[in-house]
Amino acid sequence: HESRDFTALEENLNYSADSLYRVFGKRYFKSKSHAQQYHRQPEKIANYVYMDENRSKRGALGNVYPGDGWKFRGRGIKQLTGRNNYEAFGRSIGMSADQAAEYVATKKGALESACWFWATNNIDTYADRDDIVGMSKRINGGTIGLDDRVSRYNRAKAILGGSPTPVVRT
Numbered sequence: 001h002e003s004r005d006f007t008a009l010e011e012n013l014n015y016s017a018d019s020l021y022r023v024f025g026k027r028y029f030k031s032k033s034h035a036q037q038y039h040r041q042p043e044k045i046a047n048y049v050y051m052d053e054n055r056s057k058r059g060a061l062g063n064v065y066p067g068d069g070w071k072f073r074g075r076g077i078k079q080l081t082g083r084n085n086y087e088a089f090g091r092s093i094g095m096s097a098d099q100a101a102e103y104v105a106t107k108k109g110a111l112e113s114a115c116w117f118w119a120t121n122n123i124d125t126y127a128d129r130d131d132i133v134g135m136s137k138r139i140n141g142g143t144i145g146l147d148d149r150v151s152r153y154n155r156a157k158a159i160l161g162g163s164p165t166p167v168v169r170t
Helices: 017-028 032-036 042-049 083-093 097-104 107-120 123-127 132-140 146-160
Strands: none
Touching (some): 017 032, 083 097, 097 107
16 A cells, blocks of 8 residues: 555655645644645655654654655655654664665665564564554554555455455454
């Protein structure tokens, strides 16, 4: 889901004002006219919605310096996001956060970072229980795109020879 069948290794933040308001809602945009100020400006959007000063402590990404939202936007198969994640992944492979951000945009880095995130965050505990909601929340913080995630999960399990019986709880 995050990488659109492994075809997008970098997050597309080219949102219209209406989409911004629908996806990010009142947590970030007080009104549709507020969202209009960010219409189709990916770098400006990232530097607003991904900066820690605009997020709850629980949703903090470690983006505290000007430009961090854009620099550490989603990349890779899992769409690794935030300075904290890039620093931790970078440490695991002997790179700085800045180097890791560039590396994750490559095919090798896209896969390696997804495997790292999966292992570091124990995603297999959710997968072993067919808990798509738990996986979604752990990976993406919420359940945006849940129907698409369920469909992809069922398809993958069928291809791999498993019986798709996902637990879908909200």
